[in-house]
Amino acid sequence: MSQLFRTxxxxxxIAASEDPHKSLRKTLGPWSLTALGIGAVIGSGxxxxxxxxxxxxxxxxxxxxxxxxxDLLLNGSQAASQLGRPGAGPAIxxxxxxxxxxxxxxGLCYAELASMIPIAGSAYTYAYAILGEIVAWIIGWDLIxxxxxxxxxxxxxxxxxxxxLFDNLFGFHLPPQLAYPPFPAAGGPAxxxxxxxxxxxxxxxxxxxxxxxxxxxxNTTMVIIKIAAILLFCLGxxxxxxxxNWHPFAPHGFSGIxxxxxxxxxxxxxxxxISTAAEECNRPQRDLPIxxxxxxxxxxxxxxxxxxxxxxxxxYQTLGTDSPVADALKALGYNRLxxxxxxxxxxxxxxxxxxxxxxxxxxWFAMSRDRLLPxxxxxxxxxxxxxxxxxxxxxxxxxxxxxxxxxxxFAELSNIxxxxxxxxxxxxVIVLRKKQPERPRSFRVPFVPLFPIISIVCCVVLMMGLPxxxxxxxxxxxxxxxxxxxxxxxxxxxxx
Numbered sequence: 001m002s003q004l005f006r007t008x009x010x011x012x013x014i015a016a017s018e019d020p021h022k023s024l025r026k027t028l029g030p031w032s033l034t035a036l037g038i039g040a041v042i043g044s045g046x047x048x049x050x051x052x053x054x055x056x057x058x059x060x061x062x063x064x065x066x067x068x069x070x071d072l073l074l075n076g077s078q079a080a081s082q083l084g085r086p087g088a089g090p091a092i093x094x095x096x097x098x099x100x101x102x103x104x105x106x107g108l109c110y111a112e113l114a115s116m117i118p119i120a121g122s123a124y125t126y127a128y129a130i131l132g133e134i135v136a137w138i139i140g141w142d143l144i145x146x147x148x149x150x151x152x153x154x155x156x157x158x159x160x161x162x163x164x165l166f167d168n169l170f171g172f173h174l175p176p177q178l179a180y181p182p183f184p185a186a187g188g189p190a191x192x193x194x195x196x197x198x199x200x201x202x203x204x205x206x207x208x209x210x211x212x213x214x215x216x217x218x219n220t221t222m223v224i225i226k227i228a229a230i231l232l233f234c235l236g237x238x239x240x241x242x243x244x245n246w247h248p249f250a251p252h253g254f255s256g257i258x259x260x261x262x263x264x265x266x267x268x269x270x271x272x273x274i275s276t277a278a279e280e281c282n283r284p285q286r287d288l289p290i291x292x293x294x295x296x297x298x299x300x301x302x303x304x305x306x307x308x309x310x311x312x313x314x315x316y317q318t319l320g321t322d323s324p325v326a327d328a329l330k331a332l333g334y335n336r337l338x339x340x341x342x343x344x345x346x347x348x349x350x351x352x353x354x355x356x357x358x359x360x361x362x363x364w365f366a367m368s369r370d371r372l373l374p375x376x377x378x379x380x381x382x383x384x385x386x387x388x389x390x391x392x393x394x395x396x397x398x399x400x401x402x403x404x405x406x407x408x409x410f411a412e413l414s415n416i417x418x419x420x421x422x423x424x425x426x427x428x429v430i431v432l433r434k435k436q437p438e439r440p441r442s443f444r445v446p447f448v449p450l451f452p453i454i455s456i457v458c459c460v461v462l463m464m465g466l467p468x469x470x471x472x473x474x475x476x477x478x479x480x481x482x483x484x485x486x487x488x489x490x491x492x493x494x495x496x
Contacts, residue, residue, distance in 0.1 A: 005132030006495050008370070010439070013119050013129055016369060016494075017279050024120065024280045025385040027213040030287040030294075033274050035220040036358075037295030039351030040273045042226055046306050046348070049267060051324025053095060053260040054307070054316040056087025056252070087320070088260025090311040091250035093304050095260035100300040102458035103268045106422040107296050108445045109429045109452055111289035114275040115443045116432075118284030121366030122275040122359070123421040123428075128370065130428040130435070133495060134485070139424050140367045141481035145474075146272075146417035147360035148398055151353055155197035155402035156181075158349040160323045162196050165342045181404050197402035204353045205395030208361065211384045212280050215354060222351040227302070229344015233325065234305045236337045241312035251316075262462050265419065267303070271295045272421065276359040285442035357394055364390040371496075372489040416466055416474045419459045426455040 017024075028036075088095045113126045121128075124143055128136035163179060166172045173179070180191030208215050250257055271292040278284045310319065314328040321327050325345065329338035365387035368377035381388040430449045432439075445451050490496065 003490065003496070004134040007130065007132055008128050008495060010117055010129050010436075013117060013125060017119050024380070024387075025212060026280055026282055028216060028277055028281045028287070029283075030290045032216045032220065033277060033281065033287055033291030034294045034298075035223045036216065036277060036355050037271050037274045037291055038227070038298060039219045039223050039348075040355035040359075041268055041271070041295060041299040042223075042230070042302055042348055042352075046230065046267065046303060046325075049264055050092060050303075050307050050310060051319030051321060051327075053263040054087050054089055054092040054311055055318070055320030055324075056256065056259070087252065087316060088256045089248065089251040089316045090246045090308075091257050092260050092264070092311065092316075093307045094250070095257050095264055096300065096303045096307055098257070098261045099265050099268055099462070100296060100303075102265075102455065102462060103271070103422075104296055105451050105455035105458060106426060107271050107292050109422075109426045109455055110271060110275050111292045111443050112429055112441060112445045113425060113432070114278050114288040114292070115285045116439065116441055118278040118281060118288070119366065120276060120279040120362040122272060122278075122363065123425045124363055125366055126428045127424055130432050131424065133372075133490075133493060135424065136370075137372060137481065137485045137489060138478065139421055140363060140372065141478065141485075142417045142420055143363045144360065145477050146421065147356050147363065148394070148401075149417070151201065151356040151360070151398040152197075152402040152405070154349050154352045154356065155201050155398065156194065156405075157323070158200050158346060158353070159194050159196040159402075160321075161326060161342055161345045161349065163323075165339070165346065169339070194403040198399040200350070201353060201357070201399035201402060202395050204350065204357055205391055205399075207354065208357055208391050209381065209384060209386055209388045211386060212277075212358075215358065219351050219354050222347040222354075226344050226348035226351060229341050229347070230302055230306060232337065232344070233329075233341045234309050236340075237309050237313050237329065237332070237334065240332050240334070241309065243312070245312050245315055258461070262466050264303075265462055268296070268299070272418065273355045273359040276362040279362075289443040357391065357398065360394045360398075361387050361390040364394065371492045371494045372485070416463060416470055419463045420474075422459045423456050426452040426459075 110122075114122075117125055117129055119125045121140070122143065124136055124140035127139045159179060163173055166174070174196070176190075177192040178195045181194045182190060182192060207218055252259075274288065274291045274295065278288055281287050306325070310325060310328060313332060314324075318331075319328065323342075323345075326338055326342050329335070329341060364373060364377045367373045368375060368390070377390045377393070378387065379389045380386065429445055429452045433448055
């Protein structure tokens, strides 16, 4: 037990990050960090999952595995097996607000730990310093799942919007065999492989290998284009709002709102990506809290605006597609605005892909530097000073599954992984306040332990809104991780 819960001191973590052979270039400031956060948060969620969460699953799901934990508690297993996945309807705006509140508490916890432990690895590094090696392994393995499936979902959404752009400009569609996965969602088109999803993932991977400064510049440009497209959609489509589409506002009551919140929670994990950039930040003690908090405020405003307009111009039951914003504008005949929004959506998804791939490679890099993963993953490019091996492997790990499966599977798997990470980070703040109260903190979460406890409770409630089959997949992933840790990583770790 002492081996499993051994911790690595914060000073040792900082010293390891200064090794000239495995150190990363420090180039990021508060604006770049905020752009990284917005680039991750405002992407596939605002252009894809907004409609999915509002519409829900229109086909009843017979298996009890696809009922949520809350359905089972409130209605019993027999009734829950017939409920399917009710959507939030126009009340998806409330779902976004609930998620923003939950993320605000978790974001404050991230800000305190990120400013104290400015090391690549995010929640994995915090857990290693506070809770022990086995907890760090669990959260690191969990973060690999989170970032990988997040990007798979974004890549699938990108492919759908690219198809819409081709249709709008040229009246052309790629052959179905090359544009759709062999395992689509129920009722969706099937093909051989989603080629656009793979190609865009590899392009982003190449950009990331070239350097973090170059990647940040590309991301900032795409974020500006994305925000402009969102504002044009809200202003341009406002005239087509029909108030009748907002009635009933919450067709499935609080259960639907909570289910919608569980689905769209996936969209808010961008500030987690900011914390992975701590080691490449010029002044992490000041800039990381600014980037995290600014990201949450800006993105909440944009999400609420888009969800109100989208559910106002179309009946929520028609929005359960991979490209709901473009489809709604097409139905209205707003083809010029649809073209602008589609181009902005593509830019937005590119920035999300870039940030998530960036974060995933840094998690692998940090775990490898601690010798929990093979040394290959912590190799740093001599010229670009980036973990190029991890970045390329992450590109293939994301691109190939994105060509095979549908968007819903990825979104729900990412949600449970993110929520679990937030729970441990919030717990870490409480523990570290008790273990090392004297350590300097440039940013402090107010009202500890109240705020971290609220964060934990919010995350647990949202986890209960996910299907049981998602929980089973999550536990299978953790079991695979244990099968690697105990025979391999436990004996090789730096602390061993």
